[in-house]
Amino acid sequence: MDSFYPLPTNQKVVFFFNSAAATLWFCCLCRFLILLPLVGRRFLPGGIADFFHVVSLTPLIGFLLVKSSLHHLRRFVTSDIWSLLNGVRMAWICYGVIFPHPKIAKHTSYSILIFSWCIQYLFHYSYHSFRIKTKSSPHFLFWIQYHIHYITFPMSLISEMILIFLSLGFVKDGSIYEIVLQVCLLSYIPVAYFAWGHLQQRRNIKYIKVMEKRKESANRTDRNVDSGTTSSLPQSTDNVLVKFDAFGVGARNARIFLSQVPSTAKVECKVLTPNSKDEQQIKVTFKDKHVMTIDPTTKNINQMKEYFDAHSRKMAIEASIRE
Template sequence: MPRYTLPTHLKFVFFWNTAAATLWFCCLGRFAILLPLVGRKFLPGGIADFFHVVSMIPLVSFFMQKTLVKTQLSVNDLWNLFNGSRMVWVCYGVIFPHPKVAKHTSYSFLILSWCLMNFIHFSFHAFRIRARGSTPHFLFWLQYHNFYLTFPIALISEMILTFLSLGFVDDSLHYQLLIKVVLLSYVPVAYFTWRYLKQRKSSKYDAVIAKRLQSRARSVGASSATATSSNISPENHELAEMSASSHLELQS
């Protein structure tokens, strides 16, 4: 990976992404160790606090990036803001007030999907900043294809946990109504989110790969043309010599 001298603000963003990827990897490792040892019912006691704090990183990253890197909002920025806000809401608006729902199997799938998705995301951006846009191909592929696996798992897990939390809500009518509205909004939001993720893959992965293939085809075509011209040139020279010698023989 080529290395470049980064300005101070990009150095900070690079180290932040590296630290975030490390924390998500540690969370994934902790999950992989604890789940076989204690089972899903006792898993929250060993990972919930750490997992919920780490889940705030995407939202913090959004505001940090808007402060240090760029200030104009784009569609991709709105997705990052929505994604980070949703994760904080699920952790501290659904699971934290009703810890018993975390004993359900869906909580384990939620941890797995979030850890994989965010570890890939922050690793990709750390490489991208450090190498000025260059990333390993497998990481580039994972960044724009992991949603085929992680998004459906996370979506179903979040909906199940939100639905289960309704059984533990107190008599607060407003809070119960809020959870019901959020639960019903998952279906249309998931539809538009899926469309956005597929469009992002088409524009940022498929288009780039197509350009690379076109560039390689042009390079191969140019090298083939050069090789052909270099092969033809000696033959023409030989024919010219043979013609000249025949002409001299006829004259003699």
């Protein structure tokens, strides 16, 4: 697969991390599903806690790795802050709340926490593995990535609050750490309110608006086909060269354009890899050897047709004058 979708070194590192993280979370989920019915929730921590706590560090490690590998020149934005805080929160829950007080891990809330985190991050890292490698993803992963928080967010929120509350029974009264735990517990609800708003906003921007644009583009193309505005290119076309990224912005326009090329024209099509140095372009050579080039990522199919039709009309006028 690497030959079809070559990646630069920094993206290879991120792809490897996402794939490894998805595998680790999958193994953690399988281990949980096997051990829970065998040993029960009270003995579950002995068989999974150490592994689960290490795997829970992947969001924090992943944030630092991705930030340094892919976005080292980009300033922090709101989504970066939420990602960083999320990684720190998970590390603190595991090593600041549960690890010092192992008895609280026997509570049902710990099992719920494991299940919710495993489900959430299994799909999260699987989705981003596809995105890094192919610049796309299966639709079901795309949908789950931006909707699974409806299930996992309440589960993890409630289980984390219960575990923090239980840990208060094991810390020294009046200690600084007791105050820290109490403050964190009280702050969970207001912070969760803003976190939920962030997740909803992310869903609206990265899923709903994307799907609306896809639907609008499909409807526009269907209307153009029905009205005949995407009729085939003129017969004066001699050679056609189309270079496009199958997962890029101009892929749809390029495919529609190819379907309109006259059967008499010689067609050469080149599918570019996502990281190819070649630019996407449509190059048409007419029978009078005039060459015209256009970028399919900047024009829609109707604009491209009008662009090439201009020279065809010019050729038709010259031909009528000669006659």
